[in-house]
Amino acid sequence: AALGPGSYTLRERERHHGAGNYAPLPAVFHRGEGVWLWDVEGRRYLDMMSAYSAVSFGHTHPRLLRALEDQARRLALTSRAFSNDRLPLLLERLCATFGYERALPVNTGLEAVETALKAARKWAYTIKGVPPGQATVIACDGNFHGRSIAIVGLSSNPQYQAGFGPFPPGLQRIPFGDADALEAAITPDTAAFLVEPIQGEGGIVVPPAGYLAHCAEICRHHDVLLIADEVQTGLGRTGRLLACDHEGVRPDGLILGKALGGGLMPVSAFLADRRVMDVFHPGDHGSTFGGNPLGAAVALEVLALLAETRPWEHAERMGERLRRHLADAHLPCIRAIRGRGLLIGIALDPAIAPAAQAAERLLVRGIATRDTHGNVIRLAPPLTITEDELDHGAEWVVETLASFVA
Numbered sequence: 001a002a003l004g005p006g007s008y009t010l011r012e013r014e015r016h017h018g019a020g021n022y023a024p025l026p027a028v029f030h031r032g033e034g035v036w037l038w039d040v041e042g043r044r045y046l047d048m049m050s051a052y053s054a055v056s057f058g059h060t061h062p063r064l065l066r067a068l069e070d071q072a073r074r075l076a077l078t079s080r081a082f083s084n085d086r087l088p089l090l091l092e093r094l095c096a097t098f099g100y101e102r103a104l105p106v107n108t109g110l111e112a113v114e115t116a117l118k119a120a121r122k123w124a125y126t127i128k129g130v131p132p133g134q135a136t137v138i139a140c141d142g143n144f145h146g147r148s149i150a151i152v153g154l155s156s157n158p159q160y161q162a163g164f165g166p167f168p169p170g171l172q173r174i175p176f177g178d179a180d181a182l183e184a185a186i187t188p189d190t191a192a193f194l195v196e197p198i199q200g201e202g203g204i205v206v207p208p209a210g211y212l213a214h215c216a217e218i219c220r221h222h223d224v225l226l227i228a229d230e231v232q233t234g235l236g237r238t239g240r241l242l243a244c245d246h247e248g249v250r251p252d253g254l255i256l257g258k259a260l261g262g263g264l265m266p267v268s269a270f271l272a273d274r275r276v277m278d279v280f281h282p283g284d285h286g287s288t289f290g291g292n293p294l295g296a297a298v299a300l301e302v303l304a305l306l307a308e309t310r311p312w313e314h315a316e317r318m319g320e321r322l323r324r325h326l327a328d329a330h331l332p333c334i335r336a337i338r339g340r341g342l343l344i345g346i347a348l349d350p351a352i353a354p355a356a357q358a359a360e361r362l363l364v365r366g367i368a369t370r371d372t373h374g375n376v377i378r379l380a381p382p383l384t385i386t387e388d389e390l391d392h393g394a395e396w397v398v399e400t401l402a403s404f405v406a
């Protein structure tokens with residue numbers, strides 16, 4: 001009700017948008033700075049979405065803007081027909097930061113996942129000796145890795161699949177968090193196990209302690225690649241540089257995206273050692289925009305910021321603080337508070353507080369966030385959030401959720 005006519009007029013003018021996306025909540029944003037967003041009426045909101053964890057350094061970060069602007073004035077795109085002078089630096093930095101021999105840059109998270117799946121299948125064929133066309137991939141129930149046909153072929157969400165088949169063969173699923181199920185599902189044809197260390201879109205689901213390490217051991221034993229999708233959890237979001245670091249696991253393949261582009265450019269990458277990456281031959285894979293100088297310049301600055309500010313340490317403290325605020329409120333509508341670092345999900349009792357309705361009330365209170373699967377409200381502000389901003393945000397969230405009474 002607090003949202004003004006400007007928002008409504010602009011939303012009406014969105015009628016030409018194909019309906020594939022989620023319907024946006026009724027606020028039309030106009031400007032961002034740090035953890036704050038302003039709508040076209042000038043109302044201010046605390047950003048608790050960070051564009052699904054892509055805006056980890058906050059909106060309009062001065063250093064990232066400068067990197068973008070300097071590069072845009074020099075050179076933005078050459079395609080992969082030629083090299084550019086930013087990309088080699090980014091590749092070196094990616095490999096040094098995460099400890100891999102090779103990185104393959106693409107643009108979106110979905111593309112990096114596809115890249116990983118292609119690498120895994122060709123690795124199984126050329127190295128592991130799986131007969132042509134038989135390599136399989138295992139993923140988890142409740143996963144979200146993107147929305148291409150191959151990737152939704154791995155999904156357990158009926159909406160993502162309905163009407164979009166047929167899907168490629170060789171895609172399997174097991175329950176998330178159950179290492180024995182992985183062991184049981186592996187066959188000689190298994191190329192890879194693809195997993196989110198913490199499920200994001202699935203409802204901010206943290207697997208049992210030791211799960212990832214156990215999976216890594218099983219994969220090693222059966223000569224199966226462990227591929228971690230850290231598109232959402234990576235780059236400090238969960239209180240470690242990578243969510244895999246919580247269990248000391250180094251996956252055979254690492255998928256990064258979202259925050260790698262600083263919220264300014266789509267930049268993603270698949271990282272692996274030569275034994276996996278070298279299965280690609282020139283021409284096997286790539287894209288016009290992958291590794292473009294503009295994205296590379298921004299991502300380089302992101303990696304520099306990561307090394308200098310180690311935002312995961314702050315994210316860990318702020319995450320604990322936010323969880324404590326929520327727990328101390330003892331709200332009857334809260335069933336569970338999940339997550340790690342600043343990737344937090346509040347599971348609400350659907351009979352008291354439908355999460356979609358909670359997101360609408362939060363928006364009116366000045367908190368921009370969305371619900372996700374399992375009647376969960378996501379709280380994932382930029383990692384740069386100050387203690388003060390976090391305390392205010394927590395107060396507004398608690399106040400809003402308290403308006404739902406049994």
Ligand code: PMP
Pocket residue numbers: 052108109110111113144145146147196200201229230231232233257258
């Ligand atoms: N993997 C994970 C874990 C994600 O959370 C997402 C996006 N929510 C993707 C992949 C897909 O990324 P993109 O939207 O950039 O294609």
